[in-house]
Structures are given as structure tokens and as C-alpha cells.
Amino acid sequence: MLHLNKIHHIAIISADYERSKKFYTEILGLTVIQEIYRSERQSYKLDLALNGSYVIELFSFPDPPARPSRPEAAGLRHLAFEVDDVAAIIDTLHEQGIEAEPIRVDAQTGRKFTFIADPDDLPIEFYERNV
Missing domain, CATH: 3.10.180.10 (2,3-Dihydroxybiphenyl 1,2-Dioxygenase, domain 1)
Structure with a gap:
């Protein structure tokens, strides 16, 4: 059996990066750890924390396919x-x-x-x- 310590993070790809960034930081109150723009992928990666613990990676990608939820x-x-x-x-x-x-x-x-x-x-x- 594997020995797992905890969930490290959850990755989310947003259709509208700025709107999602505002939601996760201003509405939910998560703290920005770092924000990186990866030009080779035309993608942002935003690392977010809850109460000092790294929990979410928020990504943007050009034209991500829709996923039913x-x-x-x-x-x-x-x-x-x-x-x-x-x-x-x-x-x-x-x-x-x-x-x-x-x-x-x-x-x-x-x-x-x-x-x-x-x-x-x-x-x-x-x-x-x-x-």
C-alpha cells in the first residue's frame, strides 16, 4: 500500500483567467504564492494558498476544451x-x-x-x- 501524506494541490484550468483569478483570490480569499507566465505555452500558472498551505494551481491555456461538470x-x-x-x-x-x-x-x-x-x-x- 502507498503511504500518502496529504493532498498536495488541485489544478484547475480556467476559460477566463482574470475572472477566475479574481474569484479565487477576492471572493474565496485564497492567497497568491506566485504567478508565472509561460510564454512557450501561452499560459499563466497561479499558485494559491489557503491559511498558508499550498492548495490550488490555476492555469490558463488558449482555447481549452469544455468539460461537462x-x-x-x-x-x-x-x-x-x-x-x-x-x-x-x-x-x-x-x-x-x-x-x-x-x-x-x-x-x-x-x-x-x-x-x-x-x-x-x-x-x-x-x-x-x-x-
Whole structure:
């Protein structure tokens, strides 16, 4: 069996790099570690951190093909963030003009959660931690 320590990062290719950069940094509040333009690929690579931990690589590529994300398409299902209070997250998102699904409750854990979509319609979940 492999010995894995943790997830190192998640890579996302955006259709509109500047719009996605703004969403992940200004709306979700991730911190920029570094931003690189790779001229040979005509591509940006933005490394983002959450609470000091490297978590997301945001890429731009010219004319990336569309990928279905719903309903239940094969591949990465969603990106989930642990939060203290789902209702407070929804209120903050509404203040920024972002609609969230109604709060649901996980039948197995009893924890609250909701979903939004990023600028490329990738599903993002906010899952309330157990306090």
C-alpha cells in the first residue's frame, strides 16, 4: 500500500483567467504564492494558498476544451472547503452577488453544506466542520 501524506494541490484550468483569478483570490480569499507566465505555452500558472498551505494551481491555456461538470459527469466531482458556519458563508457570498444552493444536511454526519459554481461552472462545496 502507498503511504500518502496529504493532498498536495488541485489544478484547475480556467476559460477566463482574470475572472477566475479574481474569484479565487477576492471572493474565496485564497492567497497568491506566485504567478508565472509561460510564454512557450501561452499560459499563466497561479499558485494559491489557503491559511498558508499550498492548495490550488490555476492555469490558463488558449482555447481549452469544455468539460461537462454536471450532472454526475465522470471526473472530479467538486472542490470542498471546510467552514465554521455555512449560513454565514452564504450571507457573505450573497453580499458579493454569488448565489448558493439552499443549505442541505449530510444524512451521514448531520453537518450542513451548500454549493456554488466558480466562473467556469465548476462546483464548489462549503462543508460545515464539526465543532
